[in-house]
Amino acid sequence: MQAEASSSPVARPRVPRRAVHGVLLLDKPLGLSSNDALQKVKRLFRAEKAGHTGTLDPLATGLLPLCFGAATKFSQISLEADKTYRATLKLGVRTTTGDAEGEVLEERPVDVTPQHLLQACMRFMGPIQQVPPMYSALKRDGKALYEYARAGIEVEREPRQVVIHWIELLRWQEGALEIEVRCSKGTYIRTLAEDIGEALGCGAHLTALRRTGSGPLTLEGAYTLAQLEAMSEAERDAVLQPVDALLNDWPVLRLEAEDAGRFLSGMRRRTAHPDAPQLRVYGPQAGAFLGSGSVKAGELISLRLLSPLEVQGLLNAQASQ
Template sequence: MKAARPANDRPRVPRRAVHGVLLLDKPLGLSSNDALQKAKRFFRAEKAGHTGTLDPLATGLLPLCFGAATKFSQVSLDADKRYVATLSLGATTTTADAEGEVLQRRPVDVSDAALAEACRRFTGEIDQVPPMHSALKHDGKALYEYARQGVEIERAARRVTIHSIDILDRQNDLVTIDVSCSKGTYIRTLAQDIGEALGCGAHLAALRRTGSGPLTLTGAVTLAQLAEMTEPDRDRLLMDADALLADVPVVRLDSEEAGRFLSGLRRRVRLDDAPQVRVYGPEPKAFLGSARVQAGELISTRLLSPMEVQGLLVIEEPEKQEHSERTPA
């Protein structure tokens, strides 16, 4: 007689090789890693990763990488970002956002012209002091861990670039702005600094990421939508594994050269120098990896394995019958 399975000992879900990029619209209150793990279970993926954290209090675009695409997640991490942020004027908080305790309240006597001027002042290259409530590390521990213990760590200012700040709406003390910025920009710090420039203080009331490099919310899907789909429908949502490199030049090699490139050998090419290119074999979908071109040489930077390349070339035939059973979240 078989022993009864413990109630919390669910059968292991078989994993599979999945390659591609999913545009996830992350919900409010969920960490980036929790969102990743849920999506990974939906796809039964062997390997997955995200492209940089999005605060639990933020919603919006979180590109997720599966299989071969995980090797290029740094591209999205380094890319410019775009956000729609709501600033609450007149109050500063301990965390510079709506989660913290109010530190100070001040009257708001700010004209639209003064608001526009303050936004203009913070456009371009600026220095930002990272907030204590952030994931930056100090002596191997995240700053927010020190903050929770009431410990203040001295932080050096960092240079970031705000490409543009457009005021979308203003309802009394709530101001909604569209921000295009470089990686590493803290929007909560920007909100706080704009508030100080206006003399009334401010904190970040809401944040939604709308863009990361060439990727936008167009075509993004929520976890709730994924839960309602069959596995084949989910698979059809995946962008190609090279999606994060969509805005860099293409280099195509013949079969012999492709094999040598995959082995890590430098190849002679008649191309201008380029800091980054995406490299393909002779087949349209034969994505091999990324490289740079320097002094007439093609030098690999991130290579796929032969198995991963083959996996990208396999075109799965539609299932004869789509299962209605959904993967548990």
Template sequence: MHATSATPATAEARPPRQRIQRRPVHGVLLLDKPLGLSSNDALQKVKWLLRAEKAGHTGTLDPLATGLLPLCFGAATKFSQVSLDADKAYEATLRLGQTSSTGDAEGQILRERPVSLTRAQIEAACTAFTGEIEQVPPMHSALKHEGKALYEYARAGQVIERAARRVRIHAIDILDWQHEVLKIAVRCSKGTYIRTLAEDLGEHLGCGAHLSALRRTASGPVQLRDAISLDALAAMSETERESMLRPPDCLLEEWPSLRLDADDTAKFLNGMRRRVSAADAPHVRVYGPQARALLGSASIQAGELIPGRLLSPQEVQSLLSA
């Protein structure tokens, strides 16, 4: 007969893992994401610091990129798609004269060419890529093919054929140029790959290039200057962290607003359409009678207010009492 082995003393002495008491938290936190951290890892760290029940980010920022990452909590998660669809702004540093296997500083250098350029040539190249352009998504991206991210195929040495996509570059401004290092500011539509833009600019200039650093400075109406670092957030008290949350409608500031009376508020929150004396608009933010009573999003067609994403009465009350 075999004796039952005893539980090791070290296991008995281990203290029970403390369970975090989650709570409803509503709002948007503008994080200055650090280098080397994935967007999801950053989200989970902030979610833990706030003890939030429900959270989501507004589109991934590569681990090698830093800068603005709006994080949505509670009621604000209903509008994360708005930020995902918004125009973006970046500061990008290009290493001219070198192309890499990934299009950025993480890959192996594939080819080196001499750099002999004038500022006028660089300005002309920036102008050539301003406006509506076509981009082929890079293999080292999170874009899915048959359920798998393209970077998974790339790591396995496979190349998948990708169709070109139309994106819009609103502006490219030269911030600094020191022979082989070019720093630019880019304002663009959603879905623009700055890594691909760097490579395409390099080929247009005849010397090649890869992206050596990237920092997001804006997403729709929200700006990097209003963001907080993860270290600064961690050093705060819980009350101070909560004070960093912005109301969910900060993501909707570029939309026109409409205020309803108490009777229409109740009907709107039940998903009923209302007649309004306001101009037609594809997107509006809708409020109740109180100053901060965000009710949700809607559209106006032929004088009719059509509900979109709606907050629950409990969420509306939570924002009013915040």
């Protein structure tokens, strides 16, 4: 009697995970969500724990810092940081979504000069009010706004204050305007593009968006998925930024061994360091990053701490390099 062939699927071998600590600067490709990009990179590193530092739309490319292991404790810092974008606007055309994916709502003639462009951009410098677009991931009653928009439902949105630190005009040619924008978290560049178009009297929509900076981090030293896939595991580990990379623009405080132990246990201590709302704190060994803290009224207060095991792991990894 012939045995029946089994129809059950063959189980894939489980890939062993490992402790990885550090920050990867990913140059996210077009068409991939931030979470999909994270999961692909997490598998490449076989990392136990990983997270990204703020959503970058599938239609946007550029800098997406990914945190591994101990670095995930500081991902909120990058979420709160100012961002820099390079955006391309198509003048004279408004769309349903404010970008190139939407249907055309209106077309108007474009009759502007470089001076008009400069004046329009200057109107949006500094603190401004923005109404979040319907085609956004902002949640209302547990659903993203874009879900309502796709169902043809318009939801009332409260304006929010954001800050445009500067706008630089990079290129103006045949109805396409390229700008660079430094802004606070929560700024919708798509909305800014539409507002600039209205200020010019011709309308506009966003055709390309690339993030070039997040806090102190830039695309310099960033890697694409293709580059990471072509590397060995050791080569991938070597391109990781240190755990404290997200805090690179914070002042430094170094502690002696006894005070470092107290800091890691969460105990407050007196210090001669001037008051500061945020510091990166190190132990006596070179590269011994302990966590973040603040100084108020001459007292050092811990904010986010690495565990002693994580500190030792980072020192061991540094010694082996």
